[in-house]
Amino acid sequence: MIEGILNIIYGLIASAVFVGIGFLYGRYKERKKNRGKPLETYRFYPFSLDDKKMLQFDFDLFNEAVAALLKKKDFQAGKQLVLIGEQNNVRQVLKTPLLRNYKKLYKLYNGDQVLDDSTEFLENYKRIVRLIGDSFPECGIEILLHNLSNPSKALYHLKNNVSGRNVEAPATNLVMDLKRRDSNKEDKLNYELNIGSRKFKCTTIPIYKENMGLVGAICINVDYNYLNEEVRNDPKLINDFLDSMCQVNMKLDENILSKIEYEKALKGKRHFRDF
Numbered sequence: 001m002i003e004g005i006l007n008i009i010y011g012l013i014a015s016a017v018f019v020g021i022g023f024l025y026g027r028y029k030e031r032k033k034n035r036g037k038p039l040e041t042y043r044f045y046p047f048s049l050d051d052k053k054m055l056q057f058d059f060d061l062f063n064e065a066v067a068a069l070l071k072k073k074d075f076q077a078g079k080q081l082v083l084i085g086e087q088n089n090v091r092q093v094l095k096t097p098l099l100r101n102y103k104k105l106y107k108l109y110n111g112d113q114v115l116d117d118s119t120e121f122l123e124n125y126k127r128i129v130r131l132i133g134d135s136f137p138e139c140g141i142e143i144l145l146h147n148l149s150n151p152s153k154a155l156y157h158l159k160n161n162v163s164g165r166n167v168e169a170p171a172t173n174l175v176m177d178l179k180r181r182d183s184n185k186e187d188k189l190n191y192e193l194n195i196g197s198r199k200f201k202c203t204t205i206p207i208y209k210e211n212m213g214l215v216g217a218i219c220i221n222v223d224y225n226y227l228n229e230e231v232r233n234d235p236k237l238i239n240d241f242l243d244s245m246c247q248v249n250m251k252l253d254e255n256i257l258s259k260i261e262y263e264k265a266l267k268g269k270r271h272f273r274d275f
Contacts, residue, residue, distance in 0.1 A: 036076030038211070039084070044068055046084060047179065055180040057088045063098050066105050076211050078109035083212060086115065087151055087175045118149040118215045119156075125207060126157045129218060133159020138244045140223035140231070146171050148178075148216050156216070162223040163200075171217075178206045178214060192224075199224040 039045055046062035047055050062085065069078045085091075085102060094102055105111075125145055133143040140162055147156040154171035181188055188204040200221050207216035231237040255262060261269070 036074035036078070039065070039077040039080040039213075042068070042077060046081070047183075055176065055183050057084075057176065059090075059093065062088075062090065063094075063101070066098075066101050070101060070105055070108065073108070075109065078105065079114045080211070080213055082106055082109050082111045082114045083118065083149055083215070086111070086149055087214075089152060114212075115149045118209065118212065119147060121209050122147055122156060122207070122216045125216060125218060129157050130159055136160065136245060137247065139241060140226040142219075142221040142223070144219050144221070146174060146217040146219065148175050148214060151175050162226070163221060174204070174217060175214065178204070178217060182206065182214070193221075197225075 042065065044061050044065040046058050046065055048058040048061065050056050062081075065077075065081050066085075069081060082105065085106070090102055091099065122145065129143050129145045136143075137160065139160070141160055142162040143159045144155060144165075145157040146154040148154055148171070151174065152170050153168040154174065155165055155167055155169040158165065158167060178188065188206075191202050193200040193202055201224050202222070203220045205218045205220075206214055207218065209215045227241075231241050257265060
């Protein structure tokens with residue numbers, strides 16, 4: 001009886017040891033898979049400067065990178081290259097056998113997983129866009145999220161639609177524009193867009209993922225003409241706008257003030273410009 005119990009215990013211990021070894025080996029393989037260097041550290045990083053010193057996608061360097069990363073594996077650089085390839089629609093441009101090589105690269109570095117991981121990474125940003133948008137309803141302020149792993153269907157989430165676009169609308173120029181600005185250390189903040197008779201004040205915030213680079217962007221688009229021509233000149237619309245801005249759904253007991261501001265509030269200070 002005791003011998004049987006000991007055999008069971010030994011069997012459980014042995015099973016636990018094998019499971020532990022398997023787990024550690026899996027972690028080792030995963031770490032090994034993620035080893036490598038950023039793609040931009042290689043001389044075949046597939047972007048170059050044109051005659052006007054503007055960043056542009058370079059197909060020759062891209063094809064060189066594909067060949068090099070097929071020959072010598074680098075899982076960090078390889079995954080980045082897959083993402084960049086999809087962002088720049090190389091499947092529609094490359095001819096056989098270059099397209100065949102890219103498909104091999106895509107399979108080698110598990111391209112489907114790369115794109116799925118980027119989408120999963122953006123899920124929390126989707127929630128951020130939804131909550132910010134719901135904070136400013138009916139104000140002419142559009143908040144949207146781009147998934148830049150597929151620029152041809154980039155628009156991933158949208159709140160307070162003022163541009164008339166739908167989910168999966170393209171953003172084919174956005175990737176290159178953000179990459180150019182990143183290379184020049186420029187923010188895409190408070191810029192004006194004039195499209196026919198429409199006018200917008202916009203801000204675009206790029207989203208980067210560690211070891212992958214640019215994967216998405218949050219955009220804020222303010223319908224300038226609506227606010228400047230309609231709301232500004234109509235007392236009712238001004239009141240409606242302010243009511244929307246100040247609308248609340250619940251009341252909580254929390255302190256967001258500094259200690260000094262808290263003490264001033266208790267003494268009667270009503271807003272940040274109330275001195």
